[in-house]
Amino acid sequence: MYNSLDYNNQNIEVIPQSKDKIIAINFENINDYYRKGYFVFYNDSNELSCVLVKPSTISYIKRKYNNIIKFYSVTEKDLFSILEQSFSQLITHKSQHYLSLVSKDVSAKTVDYKKMITGFLLLFTISLLFFSNLFHFANNAIYLAQNFFKMLLFKRSIAKNLNPPLPTFKKHEGKIPIYTIFVPLYKEVRKLRSIIRAIDNLDYPKSKLDVKFIIEADDKETIKALSIIDLPRYIHVIKVPFSLPRTKPKAMNYATAYIKGDYLCIYDAEDKPDSDQLLKALHAFKQLPEEYACVQARLNFYNSGENLLTRFFSMEYTLWFEYLLKGLDLYGLPITLGGTSNHFKVSVLKKIGYWDAYNVTEDADLGIRLYSKGYKVHIIDSKTLEEAPISLGNWLTQRTRWIKGFIQTIYIFLLSPKTYQVLGFRKVLSIYVFIGFSSYSFFCMPWIMVAFLFTLDQYLYYLWFINTGLSLAFVYSSIYYITRQKKFTLIDFCILPLWPFYFVLHSIAAYLSVVEIFLMPFKWNKTTHGVSATELD
Numbered sequence: 296m297y298n299s300l301d302y303n304n305q306n307i308e309v310i311p312q313s314k315d316k317i318i319a320i321n322f323e324n325i326n327d328y329y330r331k332g333y334f335v336f337y338n339d340s341n342e343l344s345c346v347l348v349k350p351s352t353i354s355y356i357k358r359k360y361n362n363i364i365k366f367y368s369v370t371e372k373d374l375f376s377i378l379e380q381s382f383s384q385l386i387t388h389k390s391q392h393y394l395s396l397v398s399k400d401v402s403a404k405t406v407d408y409k410k411m412i413t414g415f416l417l418l419f420t421i422s423l424l425f426f427s428n429l430f431h432f433a434n435n436a437i438y439l440a441q442n443f444f445k446m447l448l449f450k451r452s453i454a455k456n457l458n459p460p461l462p463t464f465k466k467h468e469g470k471i472p473i474y475t476i477f478v479p480l481y482k483e484v485r486k487l488r489s490i491i492r493a494i495d496n497l498d499y500p501k502s503k504l505d506v507k508f509i510i511e512a513d514d515k516e517t518i519k520a521l522s523i524i525d526l527p528r529y530i531h532v533i534k535v536p537f538s539l540p541r542t543k544p545k546a547m548n549y550a551t552a553y554i555k556g557d558y559l560c561i562y563d564a565e566d567k568p569d570s571d572q573l574l575k576a577l578h579a580f581k582q583l584p585e586e587y588a589c590v591q592a593r594l595n596f597y598n599s600g601e602n603l604l605t606r607f608f609s610m611e612y613t614l615w616f617e618y619l620l621k622g623l624d625l626y627g628l629p630i631t632l633g634g635t636s637n638h639f640k641v642s643v644l645k646k647i648g649y650w651d652a653y654n655v656t657e658d659a660d661l662g663i664r665l666y667s668k669g670y671k672v673h674i675i676d677s678k679t680l681e682e683a684p685i686s687l688g689n690w691l692t693q694r695t696r697w698i699k700g701f702i703q704t705i706y707i708f709l710l711s712p713k714t715y716q717v718l719g720f721r722k723v724l725s726i727y728v729f730i731g732f733s734s735y736s737f738f739c740m741p742w743i744m745v746a747f748l749f750t751l752d753q754y755l756y757y758l759w760f761i762n763t764g765l766s767l768a769f770v771y772s773s774i775y776y777i778t779r780q781k782k783f784t785l786i787d788f789c790i791l792p793l794w795p796f797y798f799v800l801h802s803i804a805a806y807l808s809v810v811e812i813f814l815m816p817f818k819w820n821k822t823t824h825g826v827s828a829t830e831l832d
Contacts, residue, residue: 307350307366317346319381325552328378332371335360348374375531375553382552387538390548391652398648400664401710403655403703408816411706412809423742431746431755434739435762437732442766444728448622449614449773474573475505475556475641479543483564484520485825490564495527499573504529505555509546512536540817543634544650544657551649560638565682565824567597568636572677576638579675588643588670589662592636593617596683598829604690605683606787607797613777616674624674628725629666629718632658636679643670653817654707656700663704663726667714682827687800689823694804696820698734699812705731737805740798770794 319325319334328334332348333356342364345356348371356363369377394402422430478490494506506527510517512534521532535549547561558577562568569575572592579590593616599609616633623630637658647668650657662672684690708714708726715723747759771791778788811818 307347307368309368317377317381319346319378322382322385325378325382325386326554329375329553330555331355332374334374334378334381335363338365338367346374346377383536386549386552387536390535390545390551391538391540393548393551394648394651396648398646400648400651401707402651403653403660403707403816406703406706406710406816408812412813416809419739423746427746427749428752428755431743431751431759434736434743435755435758438736438762438766440728441732441736442762442769444725445619446769448619448626449769450622451625452618452621453776471500471503472558472577473503473505473556474499474577475507475554475559477507477509477547477550477559477561478564479509479546479561480517480564481511481514481546481821482516483824484516486564487517487520487524489825489830490562490566491524491526491530493562493567494530496570497568497573498570501527501529506530507550507553508532509550510534511541511546540653540819542652542655542657542817542819544654545652547657548649548652551645554641557641558638559641559644561635562679563635563681563824566635566679567681568592568679569677572636572675572679573638575675575677579673580638580640583673584671586669586671587673588640588665589632589672590638590675591616591620591630591632591672592638592675592677592679594633594636594679594681597680598683598685598827600784600786601683601685601827601829603790603793604687605685606790607794608683608690610774610777610783610787611797613781614773618773618777621674623725623729624672626725627671629722630662630672630674631730632662632672634658635681636677638675651707654700654703655696655817655819656704659701659730660704660707663708663730666722667711667717669717682824684822685827689826691800691804691807692820693822694801695807695811698737698801698805699808699816701730701734702808702812703816705734734805734808737798737801738809740802767795 317336319328319336321335324334331352333345333352335343335345335356338344343360343362344365344367345360345363346367346369347353347356348369350366350368353366356366389396392402394400395404422433476494478494480487483490494504497504506529508521508526508530510521510532518534526532531553533550533553535546538545558580560573560576569592576590576592580587583590595612595616596605596609599605620630634656643665647664647670651660654660665672684693705727708730718726743759747756771794774791774794775788777783778791
């Protein structure tokens with residue numbers, strides 16, 4: 296059944312066409328199999344045997360399995376095919392439940408969303424109708440806490456010399472580790488060549504890149520498009536079998552079985568990272584204390600000037616990634632990660648259970664979970680440009696998912712009281728203000744405006760006007776500062792008075808998210824890419 300081959304005095308045989316009948320064993324070793332290029336199985340004679348890609352692996356295998364009887368040779372492509380055929384069902388199950396299986400942390404799946412939303416709406420309605428004065432006083436206090444917190448973060452981030460840059464990284468200094476890049480793709484035919492170019496432009500040894508294009512097995516359009524592209528050797532296509540939930544974190548969990556690198560980052564299909572981003576991230580890990588498990592690059596848009604919506608979105612991203620998150624970093628407070636351009640130590644990711652497959656803002660959840668386990672996140676001086684949604688429908692779809700995920704994240708946090716002791720009062724409060732209150736504020740704003748048409752205690756009107764004035768003063772002053780510092784155009788400056796209308800869009804998205812989390816909490820709203828008239832070279 297097997298063809299004999301004598302290679303460097305080793306008794307190695309070649310596996311013929313019957314390789315589809317071979318079943319690897321010991322699923323817990325799958326990542327070691329993939330990294331080292333081998334696996335063990337029982338041959339036709341029921342002998343413990345080993346398939347390998349390179350004979351140089353034999354000494355490692357003999358140390359680990361001293362009772363190996365026979366060795367068989369196979370190509371790297373066939374090895375991956377056999378691993379998938381042997382373990383795809385087990386990988387799928389683990390990708391769905393990795394968090395609960397490994398770390399025992401609360402997953403978004405465990406929350407009773409119908410009960411949660413019903414209780415929230417009931418309490419909200421009773422407060423609004425029967426305790427109007429208390430309701431408005433509490434909401435004003437929440438808005439004030441939010442704005443005061445953001446002002447502190449903004450002030451801290453613009454102060455000079457508080458966060459000096461890390462020493463300049465010397466290119467390819469010392470041993471360069473393998474770097475894994477996850478690129479989740481779903482119906483992204485228009486952006487395939489763009490992301491391939493972006494990765495090719497990375498200033499990192501291509502022999503040390505381990506790029507995973509993660510696609511759904513039934514995404515026929517993307518599979519067909521990939522089949523006619525001559526992909527570089529460092530790009531490996533992973534097809535995720537259909538299973539629920541159909542989310543980005545579930546797909547990435549599936550691909551973790553095939554990680555080769557010690558470090559991992561995530562890019563979306565439309566991303567264009569700075570060419571030296573991997574080197575800067577690697578350098579940051581080398582310079583920072585051991586507890587820093589993740590570094591986050593700044594995000595913005597290459598089509599920011601396309602229309603009014605993209606201009607506001609770009610201002611919002613600039614405020615968020617370059618000032619507010621930087622402020623959180625400087626104060627040592629938990630950071631909600633961006634969905635892309637975050638770089639991780641793989642060993643830590645594995646230890647904390649990778650991503651929550653059921654959370655639709657897995658980045659925010661993971662950022663908090665890192666801090667609850669004693670790790671930290673650092674913002675690095677590197678940028679990734681993305682494509683901002685150019686239509687209101689696409690923007691609302693994306694923002695609805697984000698707010699829905701924030702709601703999931705804050706309720707998971709409520710159900711994890713043990714983390715309060717680990718984080719301490721200051722960090723716990725920052726999570727409630729930055730994630731919980733922000734989502735709540737979008738939801739309650741319309742009711743505050745309507746309720747003020749009716750009779751309330753006099754002091755509430757004064758409080759509301761003072762709070763509104765402070766809020767607008769912070770928004771306009773911070774955005775004005777950003778437009779000056781980042782050299783935005785005159786048009787960007789002129790549209791500032793329209794900023795409150797952009798905030799109203801968030802309220803619409805908040806109500807859509809409440810409906811979705813009640814009816815379909817794990818639905819992943821796909822953001823359409825490749826529709827902008829502005830494209831990168």
